[in-house]
Amino acid sequence: QKEVEQNSGPLSVPEGAIASLNCTYSDRGSQSFFWYRQYSGKSPELIMFIYSNGDKEDGRFTAQLNKASQYVSLLIRDSQPSDSATYLCAGCTQGGSEKLVFGKGTKLTVNP
């Protein structure tokens, strides 16, 4: 069973802090990884994707991928109350297939 595991949280951080969200995956064939944000009652919204080992930065968000350790993370700098949501990690099981395997999500609360 190809799985993506996330700590379900909840994770609570003060406003302005760095939030660190983690994800591990079991399928070594996974080629690319995606982080989605989902507000309560809403649909998932793509934040970032990463294909290569290392870090990828986009504004306040940094995605990190370590294929040797089968580990993906998302850092949110200067966390804001509006970042409070569930963050879903997903792996693409085959290159270009667009079939995503999602984790259960980590609920993040940013306290003012």
Added chain:
Amino acid sequence: DAGVTQSPTHLIKTRGQQVTLRCSPKSGHDTVSWYQQALGQGPQFIFQYYEEEERQRGNFPDRFSGHQFPNYSSELNVNALLLGDSALYLCASSWGGTGELFFGEGSRLTVL
């Protein structure tokens, strides 16, 4: 630019009934995927349509079927509804095999 649109947004059915959910992809997208998201869980892949054919299928029974039309819109049909089919059904569109999915707001199905 219209995003992914789904209908209906909410519906209530009873066990044994059948349901059809509809999806129009984002402009320029040719691939439609359907996901089921139970409460507190990550989305689970049902199937994917490309060029009016089912290209991939997840671990769902044959009660779940779909269709894609020449204009790329899609339908998800579920027969013989069970209580366990109650969930948010998400349609996602994409293009180019990048794995970047854009989700609609979902159809929330309640089976009584």
